[in-house]
Amino acid sequence: MDLQFSPEEEAFRAEVRAFLKDHLPPELAAKVKAGQRLTRFDQENWHAILNKKGWLAYHWPQEFGGTGWSPVQKFIFDDECALAGGPRLVPFGLSMLGPVLIKYGNEAQKSHWLPRILNGDDWWCQGYSEPGAGSDLASLKTTAVRHGDHYIVNGQKTWTTQGQHANMMFCLVRTNKEVKSQQGISFVLIDMNQPGVEVRPIRTLDGDKEVNEVFLTDVKVPLENLVGEENKGWTYAKYLLTYERTGIAGVGFSMAGLEKLKVIAQRVQRNGKPLIEDPQFATRMAKVEIELLNMATTNLRVIASVADGGVPGAESSMLKIKGTVIRQELLSLVRRAMGPYALPFIEEAQFAEYADAPVGPKEAATAAAAYFNYRKLSIFGGSNEIQRNIISKMILGL
Amino acid sequence: MNFQLDEDRRMLADALGRYLSEQYSTDYRNKAAYGAQGFSADTYAKLAELGAIGALFKEADGGFGGDGVDISVVFEALGTHLVAEPLLGALLVGRALTEAGSDVQKAQLEGIIGGETIAALAHDEPANHYELNRVATSAQTEGDGWVLNGSKAVVLFGDQAQLLLVSARTAGAVGDEAGISLFLVPGDAAGISSRGYGRIDGGHAAELVLANVKVGADALLGKLGEGHALLERICGFGLLALAAESLGAMDVAKNHTLEYLRTRKQFGVPIGSFQALQHRMADLLLEAEQARSAVINAAAAIDNPDYLEREKALSAAKYSVGQIGTLMAEEAIQMHGGIGVTWELPLAHYAKRIIMIDHQLGDMDHHLARYIALQAQERAAAKAA
Numbered sequence: 001m002d003l004q005f006s007p008e009e010e011a012f013r014a015e016v017r018a019f020l021k022d023h024l025p026p027e028l029a030a031k032v033k034a035g036q037r038l039t040r041f042d043q044e045n046w047h048a049i050l051n052k053k054g055w056l057a058y059h060w061p062q063e064f065g066g067t068g069w070s071p072v073q074k075f076i077f078d079d080e081c082a083l084a085g086g087p088r089l090v091p092f093g094l095s096m097l098g099p100v101l102i103k104y105g106n107e108a109q110k111s112h113w114l115p116r117i118l119n120g121d122d123w124w125c126q127g128y129s130e131p132g133a134g135s136d137l138a139s140l141k142t143t144a145v146r147h148g149d150h151y152i153v154n155g156q157k158t159w160t161t162q163g164q165h166a167n168m169m170f171c172l173v174r175t176n177k178e179v180k181s182q183q184g185i186s187f188v189l190i191d192m193n194q195p196g197v198e199v200r201p202i203r204t205l206d207g208d209k210e211v212n213e214v215f216l217t218d219v220k221v222p223l224e225n226l227v228g229e230e231n232k233g234w235t236y237a238k239y240l241l242t243y244e245r246t247g248i249a250g251v252g253f254s255m256a257g258l259e260k261l262k263v264i265a266q267r268v269q270r271n272g273k274p275l276i277e278d279p280q281f282a283t284r285m286a287k288v289e290i291e292l293l294n295m296a297t298t299n300l301r302v303i304a305s306v307a308d309g310g311v312p313g314a315e316s317s318m319l320k321i322k323g324t325v326i327r328q329e330l331l332s333l334v335r336r337a338m339g340p341y342a343l344p345f346i347e348e349a350q351f352a353e354y355a356d357a358p359v360g361p362k363e364a365a366t367a368a369a370a371y372f373n374y375r376k377l378s379i380f381g382g383s384n385e386i387q388r389n390i391i392s393k394m395i396l397g398l
Numbered sequence: 399m400n401f402q403l404d405e406d407r408r409m410l411a412d413a414l415g416r417y418l419s420e421q422y423s424t425d426y427r428n429k430a431a432y433g434a435q436g437f438s439a440d441t442y443a444k445l446a447e448l449g450a451i452g453a454l455f456k457e458a459d460g461g462f463g464g465d466g467v468d469i470s471v472v473f474e475a476l477g478t479h480l481v482a483e484p485l486l487g488a489l490l491v492g493r494a495l496t497e498a499g500s501d502v503q504k505a506q507l508e509g510i511i512g513g514e515t516i517a518a519l520a521h522d523e524p525a526n527h528y529e530l531n532r533v534a535t536s537a538q539t540e541g542d543g544w545v546l547n548g549s550k551a552v553v554l555f556g557d558q559a560q561l562l563l564v565s566a567r568t569a570g571a572v573g574d575e576a577g578i579s580l581f582l583v584p585g586d587a588a589g590i591s592s593r594g595y596g597r598i599d600g601g602h603a604a605e606l607v608l609a610n611v612k613v614g615a616d617a618l619l620g621k622l623g624e625g626h627a628l629l630e631r632i633c634g635f636g637l638l639a640l641a642a643e644s645l646g647a648m649d650v651a652k653n654h655t656l657e658y659l660r661t662r663k664q665f666g667v668p669i670g671s672f673q674a675l676q677h678r679m680a681d682l683l684l685e686a687e688q689a690r691s692a693v694i695n696a697a698a699a700i701d702n703p704d705y706l707e708r709e710k711a712l713s714a715a716k717y718s719v720g721q722i723g724t725l726m727a728e729e730a731i732q733m734h735g736g737i738g739v740t741w742e743l744p745l746a747h748y749a750k751r752i753i754m755i756d757h758q759l760g761d762m763d764h765h766l767a768r769y770i771a772l773q774a775q776e777r778a779a780a781k782a783a
Contacts, residue, residue: 001407001467002400003698009399072399266777276777282770290692290714290769297691301401318684391683392676396656398668 003300005072013076020084023049029085031352033260035366037208038087040165044120046087051118057094064102064114071303075251082252083259090162092124093117097170100187100240104228113189127157127171127190127214128237134159135386137172138181138234142216144173144188151175151188151226153219159380163199163212167192176231187233189225190216204376206369207347241382248316248381249299249323254292257330261285264337264363275337288329295322314394317387324377324384334363335371342368401694407471410463413448414472418479424744431482431600435558442483446513450475454489459496459504460511466697469635470642474693477646480751482601484516484555486758489639491517491563494580494632498620503582506561518559518585519636520550520606521629528760530629531575535608537566544618546581546589546611556604557594559585564608569623578625581617588612599754600747630709636759637712638696644719644755645693647748648686651730654745655679658734675733682729685722692718706779710772713765720762723752 005013028042050056059074060066069077080086089095098117101110116122133140142155153173163169169190176184192199196219201209228236265276265285275281302315335342341360348354349365358365378384392398403411422441430438445451453468455461463469469489476485492510495503509515526532535548546566550556562583570577583590589611594604620628659670659679669675692715699711727749731738740746756762 001403001694001697003694005399277774282773283766286766286770286773290717290766291688293695293711293714294688294691294718297695298687300399301687301691301694304399304401318687321681322684322688385677388677388680389673391680392673395683396670396676396679398656398659398670398676398679 003297005076009072009076012073013080016077016080017084019053019055020080020086023053024084024086025049027352028087032085032087033256034352035350035363035370036352037350040123043087043090047089047120050089051120056089056118057098059095060098060102060114064098064110065118071306072300075300075303079252079255082250082256085256088253090123092126092162092166092170093122096126096240097124100170100227100236103239104187104236108224109189109227122168123162123165125160125163125166125169125192125214127160127169129159130156131158135383137237138185140172140174140185142171142173143177144175144186144221146175146223149223151221151223153188153190153216153221155216157214157216158202158212160199160212160214162210163192163214164201164209166199169214170227172233172237175233179231182234184231185233185237186230187227187236188221189227190219190221194219196220204373206372207345208369208373242313242316249295249319250327251292251296251299251323254323254326254330255296257327257334258289258292260363261330261333261337264334264361268337268339268361270339281333281337284329284333288326288333291322291329292326295319295326298322314390317382317390317394320381321378321384321387327377328371328374331367331371331374335367338364338367345369403467403471406463407467410449410453410468411471411475414445414450414475415478417444417448418475418481422479422481424480424747427480427482428600428747431480432596436555436596436600436602437483441481442516443513445481445483445485446511451485451488451492451511451513454485455492455496455507455511460507466638466700469638469700470645470693470697473639473642474646477643477648477751478650480600480647480650480747484518484559484601486636486639487516487518487554487559490519490632490636491561493635494519494563494619494628497631498580498628500616502616503619506582510561515561516555516559516585517561517563518553518556519632520553520556520562520583521565522551522553524549524551524605526551528764529573530633531578531626532573533565533567533578534572535564535566537568537579537581540612543612543614544581546583546608546613548608550606550608552603553606554601554603556585556606557592558602558604561585562590562606563619565625565629575626577623578629579622580619580625580628581613582619583608583611583613583617597754599750633759634700634709634712637716637765638693638700640755640758641689641693641696641715641719644723644752645686645689647752647755648689648719648723648726651726651745651748651752652682652686654748655682655730655733662735669733678729678733682726685725689719689722706772706776710769710776713760713769713772716760717762717765717769720756720765723755724762727752 047056057065058067058069058077062068101113130140144151144153169192171188171190172185173188174184175186196217198215200213202211202213203209266274268275270278299319341364344359450472452461453463453472456464488510492507495507510517523534537544537546562585564581564583565578566581567577568579589609591607592604594602597603659675660668662669695711696715699708702708730745731749737743
């Protein structure tokens with residue numbers, strides 16, 4: 001057993017760190033560290049910086065513009081980016097659609113869409129969930145009916161994250177109602193800038209508007225936008241979800257969150273002493289730190305077990321549950337550290353451009369909103385209950 | 399990075415596993431563990447022969463292992479088979495000898511590794527609660543030697559040990575770290591009276607009273623008055639060992655429970671088809687993986703020269719197995735239903751051992767508090783630097 005990173009891996013870490021030092025814009029890192037809202041430009045800018053270096057689609061095969069990095073290198077990259085305050089990459093094109101096209105798309109689809117993902121020509125969103133089909137995804141009702149050289153799509157998608165920016169949507173549609181619910185689903189690519197597509201924002205409990213409902217009325221989708229075979233979309237959808245869950249442990253983000261929490265807890269006072277010395281608060285902080293250190297090792301064990309290629313299977317469900325619970329606890333502790341100053345909510349203060357003095361400690365502007373916003377972690381990507389179902393079925397055989 | 403055991407460790411684990419699977423059935427174990435001596439001398443001799451004790455020590459000290467992975471491999475196997483034999487005492491006292499013993503003192507290691515000498519750490523006292531500094535037993539000089547007086551509590555196999563490592567105060571007040579010294583005392587030294595008893599999880603322990611126990615100058619192990627650090631160091635090895643043992647026992651508890659969910663029928667279907675139980679079982683699985691990671695972290699840290707890094711990892715591991723082990727034991731019993739609370743069921747004995755590990759060398763509350771204290775030391779050091 002050897003828990004050390006190899007000299008080559010340490011050298012790679014140094015290379016990543018040096019790159020981040022030179023190319024991650026400090027004002028962007030400051031925003032991320034403060035938990036402030038990022039703009040579309042912030043996200044596109046960071047993608048472009050990474051793309052210029054050839055590090056954007058780092059988990060794709062090299063022939064499509066990926067890096068050929070080992071699972072450990074990918075872990076190190078994620079870790080360093082998170083610690084440096086790099087924004088989370090927008091996953092829809094990069095980590096969701098990209099791998100599906102690479103595995104199941106035809107040559108024309110690959111050569112057209114993949115470079116556009118790298119260059120930021122399209123902003124993709126995900127058309128999976130529907131009002132009646134969340135965790136029970138296979139019960140989706142949006143229909144696609146063949147009509148000459150295209151499909152006519154009707155239905156409603158929901159929880160479409162950042163759909164307000166998107167010009168393209170990868171979408172699950174029902175192409176056969178006569179068969180078992182998993183068997184009549186197809187995976188299609190929809191141009192959002194056409195008649196019949198209507199995007200309506202859903203305001204979330206923290207006041208944000210990053211998720212949307214998407215109404216599809218007689219929307220035309222050319223047959224060439226069908227990925228893989230008709231009625232086989234469930235296979236591709238599941239493949240995509242496995243990718244969605246890799247890296248979901250979010251160790252780097254939690255490490256960064258813990259550091260932030262410690263800084264706050266040293267500054268905030270309770271009973272005239274730093275909060276970090278308060279027995280109850282210190283206890284909760286220590287518990288979550290120990291859990292995080294344990295999970296970091298579990299994460300490396302899962303990575304080491306797939307070092308020969310492939311993606312983790314049901315193990316990623318364990319990481320999703322544990323990782324999201326830990327991140328939520330860290331956000332909960334930041335909120336609690338604010339005391340009564342968690343209450344004020346000045347929406348504009350969540351943006352870096354806000355020029356007025358903060359109300360209360362400077363973290364207070366975002367603490368409660370971030371806590372509420374990230375309740376989604378244990379719900380999206382297959383709720384933690386669904387992950388337990390997967391573990392129960394795939395690992396335990398129950 | 400590599401999380402696989404190397405060839406030597408795998409062979410050791412296989413040999414131990416094979417022997418224990420064949421020769422150490424639950425019936426055999428329970429008869430010995432809950433019997434008059436609390437262990438089987440035959441089994442202990444065989445474990446020594448197989449190298450289970452030697453693997454806890456470095457080659458230079460007469461063993462053939464001694465690093466964190468060796469210790470965790472051995473103790474995980476002991477946990478898997480619920481071994482009641484006194485290996486923990488061998489590890490604690492043996493490592494005290496290797497860490498601080500004179501050549502003459504170290505000579506006693508041979509008997510420990512060979513399984514002929516049963517050794518016991520006599521540290522806890524009726525009025526301490528896992529604290530290493532709360533030593534009231536006194537050692538006073540008399541001529542060249544020492545006279546020991548005091549009481550020691552729940553000394554594992556303390557009534558049968560040939561070699562006791564006794565903590566005693568040579569200066570300072572109860573609660574001080576300074577002024578604690580460690581003494582090697584023969585188990586049959588005049589003035590020691592013992593009250594032995596069985597433990598709820600199998601195995602034996604004893605209350606010891608030391609009344610004017612006279613030992614020579616050569617009984618002092620390590621430096622006078624500086625025993626606290628040595629005690630902390632050897633208990634560190636014990637924390638790793640106990641965490642690994644708990645892990646082995648947790649794996650069995652988890653597997654037995656899973657098997658039960660698959661086979662036990664209620665309402666005409668296996669109870670494992672109920673989502674309420676599936677989700678709890680899924681949580682047990684993922685928590686057990688966290689416990690394994692905690693043990694790996696502790697094994698990697700055991701020889702880390704950075705005191706705070708090392709001790710934090712050890713306390714984190716003991717806290718983790720305390721927390722997760724309690725969940726595992728309680729859930730395993732609950733999911734077994736009525737049969738879970740019977741003596742007849744092997745699982746019940748695993749559950750007892752898992753819970754009782756939390757009562758050795760500091761429980762989860764103790765180690766969480768210690769972890770927090772170590773963090774505070776770290777902050778103070780960072781501020782000073």
